[in-house]
Amino acid sequence: MIKLINILTIVMISSVLFSQNTRIPVKGLALFSKDGHFQPYEFSRHAIGDNDILIDILYSGICHSDIHMGRSEWGNTKYPFVGGHEIAGRVIQIGKNVTKFKVGDYAGIGCIINSCGQCNNCKNGLEQFCEKGMVGTYGSHDYFNNNEITQGGYANKYVVSANHAIKIPSHADIKRVAPLLCAGITTYSPIHFSKVKKEDKVAVVGFGGLGHLAVQYLVALGAQVTVLDISEEKRADAMRLGAVQYVNVTNLEELKGFENQFSFIISTVPAKYNPVIYMKMLKMGGEMAIVGLPSYENMPQITLDSFIFNPNRKVYGSLIGGIAETQEMLDYSVANHIYPEVEIINADGQSLDDAYNKIVDGKVKFRYVIDMKTLK
Ligand SMILES: [Zn+2]
Ligand SMILES: [Zn+2]
Incomplete structure (x- = not known):
């Protein structure tokens, strides 16, 4: 009898351990x-x-x-x-x-x-x-x-x-x-943090996984979206997704005339680039959200003089979003058919x-x- 109880005890203990520790x-x-x-x-x-x-x-x-x-x-x-x-x-x-x-x-x-x-x-x-x-x-x-x-x-x-x-x-x-779970929330969150609204002139720098979702969120809000990227092949895609213009930044002629233009810019670039070029494109009171993070070896620098001589504009970093906002983004994306x-x-x-x-x-x-x- 004692033996049986012992065996039963061992079986019970091991089954508890099994369910908790498997x-x-x-x-x-x-x-x-x-x-x-x-x-x-x-x-x-x-x-x-x-x-x-x-x-x-x-x-x-x-x-x-x-x-x-x-x-x-x-x-x-x-x-x-x-x-x-x-x-x-x-x-x-x-x-x-x-x-x-x-x-x-x-x-x-x-x-x-x-x-x-x-x-x-x-x-x-x-x-x-x-x-x-x-x-x-x-x-x-x-x-x-x-x-x-x-x-x-x-x-x-x-x-x-x-x-x-x-x-x-x-x-x-x-x-x-x-991809909405990272690329989606990473772009959705600063667009709403900066309160982008209908008819705003805005720009998306870097037209990849993040950038093409940013374009869709901004177009859905009724903003006038300019896309800037280094690739010529993506020009037609940007227009198809609703951008009003596309700038190939490797063509210096195309880059002219954009200073003091945009109320909001989102930079998604994950490689070496010069962010000050885009800071200059902000109009007074404009905001630029940085969401792309290059490798440490290629990390861009912004020096203090760039802030002083492009005054009264805000440049800030943004990192994904909280859980409630991610849920809001996902529901919004599905309801508005915004997908990567x-x-x-x-x-x-x-x-x-x-x-x-x-x-x-x-x-x-x-x-x-x-x-x-x-x-x-
Ligand atoms: Zn990610
Ligand atoms: Zn906590």
Whole structure:
């Protein structure tokens, strides 16, 4: 009898441990060094907590930030590195306290998977500025889970705090939703922060993944949008998306006559450039939001004299958006049919290597999205 009770006790204890501590096995694609190639990588994520959901990843966007991180251009990246902070998928399991999602719903993950929830910024819907630090989707210490380093969405599954996941309507064009979770909110947030309105003369600098979404948000508000980029091939795309003019900035003649023109400029450029050229294009009282972040090696500088001699204009940085604003952006985008233009690629090492190289060479129109169901 005592023996039987002992066995039962062991079974009960182990079943409790099992349900609380079962890590989630994950398959993904990782870089193992800064100049390496993508390779299959099996790892695990923390168990599904009471407030978490488990997402079966359907699509994962490739953001230029993934490349900066993957190639260790923003400080020392830890390897293996799994990128991807533009994630769209389906909920396959929920923690016992979760009411926001049910199994079978679409859910998205952007750049934030958790935050303290207690500080002023978290309480004000600015989780990206959490005073304790937000837990990023990849390359971040998850202080809720033994400080383990988070791995991103080039993978088949993700465990995320339900409060930090985004609801995706069931009628959304799910293949094209993922890039909204970073590129979308990164451009939507400053456009609204600067209160752009109908008929405003505005400019988008850099017409890539972020820029082509910025154009769509600005056009939807009724602004008069000028697009500036280094590529000639994208001129027709800019006009098709509703821009009133396109400027190829490599042609110095075309660049003339734009000083003191715009009430709002958003710069999305992720490479070396001179931001002062664009500061001069702001009219008095105008605002320029910087959202593109080049590598440290190529980081542009703005000197104090540039501010003094282009006075009474504001230049500020913007970093993604909070969870409530990301949800607002997603609902707005789906309702207004604003989506990125995407090229879907397979989830294998060669396809990701090629995509990274094409993005760096400016050859992508406009966002690569990985079909995670093709992962072998
Ligand atoms: Zn991003
Ligand atoms: Zn916080």
